[in-house]
Amino acid sequence: GAVVSQHPSRxxxxxxxxxxxxxxxxxxxxxTMFWYRQFPKQSLMLMATSNEGSKATYEQGVExxxxxxxxxxxxxxxxxxxxAHPEDSSFYICSARGRQPTNEKLFFGSGTQLSVL
Amino acid sequence: DAKTxxxxxxxxxxxxxxxxxxxxxxxxxxxxxxxxxxxHSQGPQYIIHGLKNNETNEMASLIITEDRKSSTLILPHAxxxxxxxxxxxxxxxxxxxxxxxxxxxxxxxxxxx
Numbered sequence: 001g002a003v004v005s006q007h008p009s010r011x012x013x014x015x016x017x018x019x020x021x022x023x024x025x026x027x028x029x030x031x032t033m034f035w036y037r038q039f040p041k042q043s044l045m046l047m048a049t050s051n052e053g054s055k056a057t058y059e060q061g062v063e064x065x066x067x068x069x070x071x072x073x074x075x076x077x078x079x080x081x082x083x084a085h086p087e088d089s090s091f092y093i094c095s096a097r098g099r100q101p102t103n104e105k106l107f108f109g110s111g112t113q114l115s116v117l
Numbered sequence: 118d119a120k121t122x123x124x125x126x127x128x129x130x131x132x133x134x135x136x137x138x139x140x141x142x143x144x145x146x147x148x149x150x151x152x153x154x155x156x157h158s159q160g161p162q163y164i165i166h167g168l169k170n171n172e173t174n175e176m177a178s179l180i181i182t183e184d185r186k187s188s189t190l191i192l193p194h195a196x197x198x199x200x201x202x203x204x205x206x207x208x209x210x211x212x213x214x215x216x217x218x219x220x221x222x223x224x225x226x227x228x229x230x
Contacts, residue, residue, distance in 0.1 A: 043220045045220075095218070108153075108161045113158070
């Protein structure tokens, strides 16, 4: 089946620094990518949706200037957490949707655990 | 997308069938029922989806009631590796615009020896 690769799996950073998370679709073209955030013992919350070559659409309450999303190609999307603070510590997960016939399903990366000290 | 209701937790003995229910009484005619699961500290994994007919694949079976207001995911022979949070989601598939998945709280399935 389709594979989505997400890196890094875990990152620890100091408060005030920026962190970039990569999400790649390995064997299909991802026309749309979604970024989720998950706090401990909670469900996944959608942060933003990005279509290749266009600006991301952010969910209500998600700061677009803090969570920069780039989807420059059909196989790569990046999420940059700028000036990270301890409250940004969370599990970040990307997912990708391809063209037919794979567009019925979303495929997920393995997630990135971000810890901000 | 229609809202779903699932029990917060369930237990199942290893080797037994795990039957996970989901209510989606406001489902629309063009909305599919999707099931994903999330093993601890991993990304969600697609299991199965269906519109109105029962579906089966190598992982599970999906039984959808005739009125489509509820469904059941069946893991025929649960193993310890099936311990996870199971999410039932309804959404429109194959749409021209991006169709996002909205996750509820899911059912935490604990498979025991």
